[in-house]
Amino acid sequence: MRRSHGDPRGRKPFRKRPGHDRGARSEGHQSRPQPDQVTRGGNYSRELQSLLTGIGTPKPEPFKADRFQTEALAALEFEDVLVTAPTGSGKTWIAREEIRRLLATGKRAWYTSPLKALTNSKYQEFGEEFGAERVGILTGDRKENSDAPLIVGTTEIYRNQLFDALRGGEDVRVDLVIFDEAHYLGDEDRGHVWEEAIILTPPRIRMLLLSATVGNARELARWIEELRGVPCRVVTRPGDRPVPLRAAFLLPDKKLVSLLGPNGKLNREIATIVAQGDETDRPRRDYRRR
C-alpha cells in the first residue's frame, strides 16, 4: 500500500484526516486548498497546509481520451502531426491508436525511438497489444521479424533504410513513421540523424512526431510543411501537465516552504532565510567540509 510508508517515525499527518487522500477531494480541484480542510490540519501552519493539501491518489476513472489526443488522431488521416506534451501525458496513446487503425487496414508503420531500452520495451508492449507476429524490431544488434507490418527500431536504423531505398531506387514499404522523443533532433551528437530522416522520408508517408515541450514547435512544423508539401499540425496538450505541479523549498531545518510567492516569483521568505544563512552558517560549513 502506498500510504503505509510515509514516515519511519510513524507521524502521518494526513492520515488523521479520513477520506482526504481517497474519495472526498477527487473533484479535480486538487491544486486549490479548501478552507474547511485547511483548518483541520493539525500543527501545520496555514501556509504549509495550503502547500500540502490534496496529496494523494485520485479516484480511479475510466480512461477517456483527452481532446488533444483525439485532435491528433483525426488530423493524422490527412496531415503530418507534431505533438508536444510532457512525458506521461498520453502521447504514446495517440501512436498506439493510429497504429491500430493502420494495421486494421493492412498498412504498415515504423516506430522510431532514440534509445535501445525504449525500443525493447515498445517491442514488448506492441507485441502484447497487436500480436507478436505483427511486430518486428530493428536495432544495431537485434533484428527480429523484420518483415512485420509494424517495425520498432532506433532512428538510425530507419534513416539507414531510407539511404538504402534511395540508393537502390526503391520505395520504403511504410505508410506511417512515428518519431518518439522527436526533440532528440536537438541532441548534439545524434540530432542530425533525425533531421536526415525527416528530410528523406517521402511525402506520401504520414509523419507523427512526439516531442517534449519545446519553444519553437511552430517553427519546426512550418519547416516540415515546406519540406514535404503536406500540412503539419502542431497539437499541444493544454494546461501542459497531466498532474499539477507544486514547487517547494526544503530548508536546512527541515521546514518546508513554498518556493514561489503569490506573484509567481521566488518566495520572499526564502530570500530572507537564505540571506541570513549566508552569514550564520559559515562556521558550520567549514566544519562540515573537512
Add this chain to the structure above:
Amino acid sequence: MPATRTLDACAPIMKLRMPEMPPATMLTALGSYNLLPAIVFLPTRRRCDEAASEAALSRRATADDRREARRDFMRSYVEQHPEIRDHRHWDTIVRGGIASHHAGHMPAWKLVIEKLMSAGLLDGIFATATVAAGVDFPARTVVITVADRRTNRGWESLTASELQQMTGRAGRRGKDKVGFVIAAPGPHQNPQRIAELLAAPPDDLESQFRATYTSLLNLLDAFGSFAQVRDIAERSFAFRNLLPRIHHLEKQREANVNQIRAELQLKAINLPVESVLALERLASARSRLLEGTPQTRREVRQQWLNKVVQPGRIVAIGRSGRRLALVYSRTLDGVTAMREDGRFSSFPLQRVGRVFAPIFSTRPERAEEAFDEIHDRGDQLALPEPKLRDAQAGEDEAIKLINDAIDALAPAQAATAEREAVVTTLWSLQAPAAAMEKANREIENLRAEIWEPFERSARVLDHFGYLDFAKEKVTERGKWLADLRVDRPLLIGEVLQRNLFASLEATHAAALIAALAADEDRDYGELELEDAIVSLLIKFEEISFEVSTAEWKQGIEAAPEINFSAASAAAHWANGVGWDELVRETRAEEGDLVRMLSRTGEALLQIAGLRGTHALAAELASRTAEIILREPIR
C-alpha cells in the same frame, strides 16, 4: 560515510552556501510531509550510489511491510537476468527500499528498479539527470539538489528544458492528485534560479545538422551530383533557420541598389549600377594594398611570422635559436609551445627566431621524433625570411594599374567638366556600394555555412579514394564505405582497405574495434594487453593519425583518440572471461562496460554486413560479434 564534496572544487562560485542535507535526513523529512516516493537528482553517479547506501542503511531498522514483496519481485527477475543476483545494491533495495539509478548500472538492473518503482515498492531513488531523458518512471516528488549539471563542457547551469524533463517525473498519472518539485538545501543550490527556470518558457530546439561521411556518401551515391546533395543539405532545419538572415540581407541589398539607381538617375548619369560597384571594388583593393604593404622591416617580419607560425611547426626561440619548441596553439600575437624538456611555455610571436618548414603531429609522444629531425636537418628545413624590398616591390606597379582602371570608369569621350561631375557622383555613392558588397559577401557566407563542411568532407574522402571529387562520384570503394554505418566509418574503412583486419584472431578484432567504438576518455581499467594487440593498435594509431591529418588539412576537427583500455577490456571479454570477473578486473562501471561492448558488437555487425566486398573480414566480424554480444550484453 559523508557524501563526497568534489563539487566544491569544480563548480562555479555561487553566493548561496548552505549545508547539504544528508540523504537519510532528507528522505525522513519528505516522508513526514507524505511526499514519498521521491526521485532525488544528484550530480554524479558516485554520489547517487553513496546516498542510496547511506539512506538505506538508516531505514533498515524501521518498519516496512514491503520488504518481502521487494525480495520476491527481484527474485522473479533473477531467472531472466542472472547478473542482478549478486548486485552490491541488492540489500539497499530489499531492506532499505532505496535505489540508485544512473548510466553506470546495467540495463537489466535499471529495468528492475523502474519496475519496482512503478509497482510502488520503493521510497526513493537517487538518480543522475539521465533518468530524466527517455525512460518513464515517475514519483510523487522530485528533488533538485543543485542548480547545475555536469556536461561534457564542465559544470553548467540547468536549462529550462532540463528542469522540465526532471519535473516531468513528478506526479504519477492516476496515482497522484498533485506532484511536487522540491529544491533541497546544498552548497550549490540556488532557489532563485530554480524559481526562474520553472517560470521560463521551454528552450527552442536547435538544429544539429552536420556533414558526416555516411550521409555524404549515401546522398551522393543516390543523387549523383554535389548540386543535388547541396539541395538536400539546404532543406535542413539548420538552413531554414538561416533564411531570415539571408532574406534580411537581400532586402538590405535591394535598398542599396535602389538608392544608387535613384541617385544616378537624378544626376542623369547614364551608367549602370555595376560601375559604382566596380569603383568600390577597385578603391577598396587599392586601400587594402596600401594598408597591407609593410613599411618597416619589423612589420615584414611580423606579417611573415603571423603566416608561418602554426600548430605542428617547430620554431627556434630567440634569435640565436638553438632552443626549439613545438607550437601547440596561436593567438593573435602569442605562441604556446612545448619545449624539448616536455614543458609548455607561452611567449610573444616576436620572440620566434627561425621557423622550420615541416608540420608535425602535436601529440606529445611524437614530439621527440620531431625535434630530432630538426636537430639533424634544421639548416635545410628553416623557412627563408622575406626581405623588406621583396615585400614592397610589385605593389607600386599594382596601384598604378588600379588608378588607371578607376579613371577608365568614367566615359572617356565626355567633356572634362562632365567627367569631373560623374566621378564625383560615383565617389559619393561609395557608402551604399560598400554596404551592398558587404551584404553580398555575408549572403554568400551564410549560404556556404551548411554546404561547406560537406565539401571539406568530400575532399578528405577524395584523398583516400572513396570519392572522385572532380567527377562528383562515389568510387567502388566508397560504395561499401557508404554501407558501413558506424561512428567513424573512414577509420574502419582504412583498416579494411589496408587488410589489417581480415587476418586477425577474434580477440584482436574485438580489441581493435573496441578501441574506436569506446568513449575517448572513459577508463575501462588497466588490464594487461598482449604484445600482439599493442603492436596492432600502434599500426592502427598510425592510420588514425593519417586520417586525422587529412581531416585537419581540410579544417575538420580531429577525431577522438583511440582507447587502449577499452581494447584490453574487450579482448578479455572476447577471450571468454565471465562477467563478474571482467567487472572485478577492470574496476569499470558495469553500465559503461555494457555500452562499450554493445557498441563494439554493433560496429562488428556492420562490418559483417560487407560480405559482398570483404568476405574474410565480414566472416571474422560476424564470428567476433557473436562472442561479444553474449549475455549480459544483449
